[in-house]
Amino acid sequence: MKKGSVTIKDVAKKAGVSPSTVSRVISQNPRISKGTADKVLQCMKELGYYPNAVARSLASKKTGTVGVIMPTSSEDIFLNPFFPEVLRGIVKGASQSGYDLLLSTNFEKDEELKVVENFIRSSKVDGIILTYSKVNDQCIEFLCSEDFPFSLIGTPDIHKEKVNHVDNDNFQAAYQGIMDLIAEGRKRIAFLAGDKNLTVTQMRLAGYKEALRENGLSFDENLLYFGNFDEATGNLYGKVIAELEERPDGIIVTDDVIAFALVKSLQEFGIKIPEDIGLVSFNNSILAALANPPLNSVEVNPFKLGEEAMNLVVQAMTKGVRGKRTVIPYEIIYRNSTGT
Amino acid sequence: MKKGSVTIKDVAKKAGVSPSTVSRVISQNPRISKGTADKVLQCMKELGYYPNAVARSLASKKTGTVGVIMPTSSEDIFLNPFFPEVLRGIVKGASQSGYDLLLSTNFEKDEELKVVENFIRSSKVDGIILTYSKVNDQCIEFLCSEDFPFSLIGTPDIHKEKVNHVDNDNFQAAYQGIMDLIAEGRKRIAFLAGDKNLTVTQMRLAGYKEALRENGLSFDENLLYFGNFDEATGNLYGKVIAELEERPDGIIVTDDVIAFALVKSLQEFGIKIPEDIGLVSFNNSILAALANPPLNSVEVNPFKLGEEAMNLVVQAMTKGVRGKRTVIPYEIIYRNSTGT
DNA sequence: CTGAAAGCGCTTACAG
DNA sequence: CTGAAAGCGCTTACAG
Numbered sequence: 001m002k003k004g005s006v007t008i009k010d011v012a013k014k015a016g017v018s019p020s021t022v023s024r025v026i027s028q029n030p031r032i033s034k035g036t037a038d039k040v041l042q043c044m045k046e047l048g049y050y051p052n053a054v055a056r057s058l059a060s061k062k063t064g065t066v067g068v069i070m071p072t073s074s075e076d077i078f079l080n081p082f083f084p085e086v087l088r089g090i091v092k093g094a095s096q097s098g099y100d101l102l103l104s105t106n107f108e109k110d111e112e113l114k115v116v117e118n119f120i121r122s123s124k125v126d127g128i129i130l131t132y133s134k135v136n137d138q139c140i141e142f143l144c145s146e147d148f149p150f151s152l153i154g155t156p157d158i159h160k161e162k163v164n165h166v167d168n169d170n171f172q173a174a175y176q177g178i179m180d181l182i183a184e185g186r187k188r189i190a191f192l193a194g195d196k197n198l199t200v201t202q203m204r205l206a207g208y209k210e211a212l213r214e215n216g217l218s219f220d221e222n223l224l225y226f227g228n229f230d231e232a233t234g235n236l237y238g239k240v241i242a243e244l245e246e247r248p249d250g251i252i253v254t255d256d257v258i259a260f261a262l263v264k265s266l267q268e269f270g271i272k273i274p275e276d277i278g279l280v281s282f283n284n285s286i287l288a289a290l291a292n293p294p295l296n297s298v299e300v301n302p303f304k305l306g307e308e309a310m311n312l313v314v315q316a317m318t319k320g321v322r323g324k325r326t327v328i329p330y331e332i333i334y335r336n337s338t339g340t
Numbered sequence: 341m342k343k344g345s346v347t348i349k350d351v352a353k354k355a356g357v358s359p360s361t362v363s364r365v366i367s368q369n370p371r372i373s374k375g376t377a378d379k380v381l382q383c384m385k386e387l388g389y390y391p392n393a394v395a396r397s398l399a400s401k402k403t404g405t406v407g408v409i410m411p412t413s414s415e416d417i418f419l420n421p422f423f424p425e426v427l428r429g430i431v432k433g434a435s436q437s438g439y440d441l442l443l444s445t446n447f448e449k450d451e452e453l454k455v456v457e458n459f460i461r462s463s464k465v466d467g468i469i470l471t472y473s474k475v476n477d478q479c480i481e482f483l484c485s486e487d488f489p490f491s492l493i494g495t496p497d498i499h500k501e502k503v504n505h506v507d508n509d510n511f512q513a514a515y516q517g518i519m520d521l522i523a524e525g526r527k528r529i530a531f532l533a534g535d536k537n538l539t540v541t542q543m544r545l546a547g548y549k550e551a552l553r554e555n556g557l558s559f560d561e562n563l564l565y566f567g568n569f570d571e572a573t574g575n576l577y578g579k580v581i582a583e584l585e586e587r588p589d590g591i592i593v594t595d596d597v598i599a600f601a602l603v604k605s606l607q608e609f610g611i612k613i614p615e616d617i618g619l620v621s622f623n624n625s626i627l628a629a630l631a632n633p634p635l636n637s638v639e640v641n642p643f644k645l646g647e648e649a650m651n652l653v654v655q656a657m658t659k660g661v662r663g664k665r666t667v668i669p670y671e672i673i674y675r676n677s678t679g680t
Numbered sequence: 681c682t683g684a685a686a687g688c689g690c691t692t693a694c695a696g
Numbered sequence: 697c698t699g700a701a702a703g704c705g706c707t708t709a710c711a712g
Contacts, residue, residue, distance in 0.1 A: 005463075007689055018699045023691060033697060050461035054403065055689030057394045058704045065442070073431040084424050091413040095447040100464065102405070103443050107435040121390035123705095124440065290630055347705055358683045363707060373681055395705030398688045463689095 006047045015043040026051055057123075065100035066313055067125035069116060069139065071132060072109050076230040077194070080257060081285045082302050086131055086153060089306020097314050099126075113138045120148055127313040129153070131306075133165070133199045149316035151309045157199050161323045164312040168300045168330040170200050174207030176332060177252050177280035177298065182215050184339035186250030186278050189217070192237055192262065193254040194229040201226070204254055204282075223248055231261035238265020247271075250278045259295055260287040263337075279337040294335035304328045346387045355383040366391055397463075405440035406653055407465040409456060409479065411472060412449050416570040417534070420597060421625045422642050426471055426493060429646020437654050439466075453478045460488055467653040469493070471646075473505070473539045489656035491649045497539050501663045504652040508640045508670040510540050514547030516672060517592050517620035517638065522555050524679035526590030526618050529557070532577055532602065533594040534569040541566070544594055544622075563588055571601035578605020587611075590618045599635055600627040603677075619677040634675035644668045 008026075012019045017036060024032050025040045043049075057063045068090060071077045094101050102125055104115045116139045119125045126149065130139055133154030143150045144159045152165040181189055191208050193201040205224070212219050225240070227233030234253075238261070241247060253259035259281035263273050273279055273293055281288055281297040288297035308326050315321035348366075352359045357376060364372050365380045383389075397403045408430060411417045434441050442465055444455045456479045459465045466489065470479055473494030483490045484499045492505040521529055531548050533541040545564070552559050565580070567573030574593075578601070581587060593599035599621035603613050613619055613633055621628055621637040628637035648666050655661035 009689080019690080020692080020699060020701095021697090024698085027691080031697060036697080052398075052689050053462040053464050054394055054397045055704090056691075058392075058398050058706085059689075059691040061691095061704075063394065068443070070431075073428045078428055079421070079424055081419070081421070084419055088413045088418055091410075091443070091445050092447045094445040099445075101443040101445055103408070103431070103441040105431050105434040105439075105441055107432045122393035124393050286627075287630075290627075349705080359706080360683055360685095360708080361681090364682085367707080371681060376681080392705050395688090396707075398690085399705075399707040401688070401707095 005052075006049045007052070008049075010047055011040065011043050011049050014047060015040045061123075063100075063124060063126050064098070065102050065125050066094065066310070066317075067102045067104065067116070067119040067128045069104045069106075069112055069128060069130050072111065073107050074109065076228055077132075080229050080255065080283075082255075082283055082300075083131065085302035086306035086309075089303040089308070090129060090131075090310050091306075092303075093307045093310025093314075097310065099310075099314070113142060116142060120146065127151075127317045129309050129313055131309070133157075135197045135199055135202065147322075149313055149320075151312035151316060153305050153309050155199050155203060155325075157202070164316050164321060164324045166305055166308040166312060166326040166328060167200075168298075168305075168328050170203035170330075171207040171210070173282070173298050173300075173330045173332070174204035174252060175211045176207075177296075178208050178211035178250075179215075180296070180332070180338050181250040181252070181278050181280060182211065182217070184250075184274075184278055186248075186339075187217060188220075188223070188246070188248045189250035189252065190223040190225065190241065190248035191252055192225040192227075192233075192258060194227060194233065194258060196226040201254060204252070208252060227258070229255050229257055231257060234258040234261025234263075235265045238262050238269065241277075242266060242269035242271060248277060251280075253279065253281045256281050256283045256285040256287040256291075256295065256297055259297075260291050263291055263293075263295070274337050274339045278339045280332070281337070284333050288333070288335070291337070293337050295337040296335050297333050299331045299333055301328050301330070345392075346389045347392070348389075350387055351380065351383050351389050354387060355380045401463075403440075403464060403466050404438070405442050405465050406434065406650070406657075407442045407444065407456070407459040407468045409444045409446075409452055409468060409470050412451065413447050414449065416568055417472075420569050420595065420623075422595075422623055422640075423471065425642035426646035426649075429643040429648070430469060430471075430650050431646075432643075433647045433650025433654075437650065439650075439654070453482060456482060460486065467491075467657045469649050469653055471649070473497075475537045475539055475542060487662075489653060489660075491652035491656060493645050493649050495539050495543060495665075497542070504656050504661060504664045506645055506648040506652060506666040506668060507540075508638075508645075508668050510543035510670075511547040511550070513622070513638050513640075513670045513672070514544035514592060515551045516547075517636075518548055518551035518590075519555075520636070520672070520678050521590040521592070521618050521620060522551065522557070524590075524614075524618055526588075526679075527557060528560075528563070528586070528588045529590035529592065530563040530565065530581065530588035531592055532565040532567075532573075532598060534567060534573065534598060536566040541594060544592070548592060567598070569595050569597055571597060574598040574601025574603075575605045578602045578609065581617075582606060582609035582611060588617060591620075593619065593621045596621050596623045596625040596627040596631075596635065596637055599637075600631050603631055603633075603635070614677050614679045618679045620672070621677070624673050628673070628675070631677070633677050635677040636675050637673050639671045639673055641668050641670070 128150035284297040284299035288295040468490040624637040624639035628635040
């Protein structure tokens with residue numbers, strides 16, 4: 001902070017009013033007469049006055065900032081194009097509502113809770129956005145126990161009635177994806193996901209199971225694969241699946257990065273996509289379009305997810321809204337990876 | 341902020357010391373005796389005390405946070421994989437040095453200066469990171485005039501002796517890229533960049549010119565192309581170049597997203613890469629590897645750029661360092677797009 | 681090694 | 697509509 005910067009007192013003196021009055025014109029208190037307000041405003045301008053946000057925060061007990069909890073940045077998931085888009089949406093929401101954004105700096109794994117606690121306990125933020133949702137998330141637990149305003153991108157598996165969250169209908173998206181595969185005559189469909197402990201994985205898994213069930217297809221534990229959101233996972237399971245005695249004829253993959261690598265890997269083993277194995281993926285990143293064949297992929301609108309997450313914290317902070325769920329429509333982008 | 345949270349006074353009372361003393365143990369002042377320190381620490385733990393960051397900031401005139409100015413988020417450049425990597429590096433640096441990160445929320449264009457002014461004038465940050473550097477940047481101008489601690493990713497074209505910055509040797513990288521093209525017998529080499537007003541563009545352009553000059557190749561204004569960091573730009577100039585009477589036989593492109601689209605576009609016009617036109621690109625994103633043919637691309641190490649940018653602001657804030665330049669090595673990743 | 685006191689720059693009942 | 701006063705929760709010379 002710059003020394004000797006002009007304060008509310010300087011403005012008050014110059015305008016011939018009390019500091020209280022200056023404070024009131026800053027906060028646009030309607031009970032100030034137009035005359036004094038104009039005079040004060042004029043003086044503020046002449047002195048180059050700028051309210052000190054820190055002092056304001058201390059006195060008002062409001063920071064005007066929202067903490068954004070991103071995935072641990074040492075992990076691959078941070079690089080998935082999904083998150084920059086989410087962040088863009090959050091930024092848009094923030095710029096509209098006038099909030100600042102404090103970014104989580106958890107570089108190491110499993111530090112999210114520490115970051116959340118720190119943000120709250122040391123009074124750095126008025127609200128929090130959790131940009132992804134894990135199964136049995138300690139952050140959710142903590143935030144709910146404090147009744148601290150926050151929103152979640154994804155669907156919580158606990159305290160659902162208390163947490164504002166925005167998500168796609170991932171059950172339905174997976175269900176529909178599987179139905180498409182089945183419509184093409186696929187009967188033995190595998191499920192490949194990035195992280196078993198994300199609730200999104202669980203929802204999609206549920207949709208997958210339901211579609212199988214409705215079509216009288218048996219559910220096989222052995223066709224469930226989990227890993228990370230990276231190419232390595234795709235490569236790994238390409239080999240695993242290629243070496244299977246009884247291969248699946250369809251796969252649903254929860255992320256394009258994985259799907260892209262998977263397809264390449266399968267092809268190296270001489271497996272043809274979509275002839276031998278049909279495939280649906282998620283996130284509709286550029287990789288889905290670039291794959292050969294181009295992949296059917298579910299557009300989840302991460303930008304809107306982020307924007308809405310911001311709206312939801314704001315509602316939590318300003319109106320005490322809790323437990324509100326917003327659903328962002330998904331769309332399956334059809335290309336050539338399912339069949340026909 | 342939670343009402344009735346425990347303050348330094350509560351701790352002081354319980355420990356039977358003065359608030360000053362408690363404050364000193366928080367800041368680990370060495371002049372406090374081990375005995376009292378332990379006693380106070382114990383009381384803090386028992387009461388669940390957590391220092392209020394806002395009050396600390398106000399009293400100490402330090403916020404412990406750094407403002408990060410990202411590209412306007414409504415623009416494509418925000419989505420370029422370069423920036424998430426930069427951000428990851430910044431987060432790593434921040435988590436090591438203990439600073440918080442306040443993110444710019446400039447969604448609309450040309451608002452960076454407003455954001456910077458706001459961060460500084462309202463005392464929200466102790467330092468600033470500019471994640472990209474424009475020609476004649478008003479933010480740099482402002483920050484220098486205030487002598488406010490900041491660092492820049494890229495090379496400033498003004499006040500170079502005052503600004504801490506980290507960059508690759510982009511002159512050399514471009515120079516070397518062109519030399520490679522020339523070594524393959526290319527004689528008419530075009531230059532395609534994303535934004536003319538970034539200093540990185542200017543540096544690379546200079547390297548390009550120098551390489552031409554040294555090899556006695558004439559410089560042709562008409563072979564300079566500028567646009568945005570998006571596919572549209574690549575597509576556009578693919579058509580433009582295809583329709584040229586006298587086509588280039590080599591191109592240097594400052595970003596893989598553009599290069600990727602350009603290659604596809606040129607190929608649609610029956611132009612063969614690298615046979616007809618050799619190509620070098622920058623940023624070594626996944627697209628460079630996926631292109632057909634895979635593209636030679638310059639790895640610029642965005643993660644390290646971000647990490648070092650954080651180090652540089654810290655040095656600016658804590659030690660008053662100014663005008664320090666750090667160079668991050670680049671590496672040309674050779675694939676099949678240049679020739680042979 | 682420790683304490684009393686002033687102060688950081690605001691906001692906000694309270695009173696008029 | 698406006699002011700005086702207390703207070704937000706810390707830090708930091710100053711003094712001992």
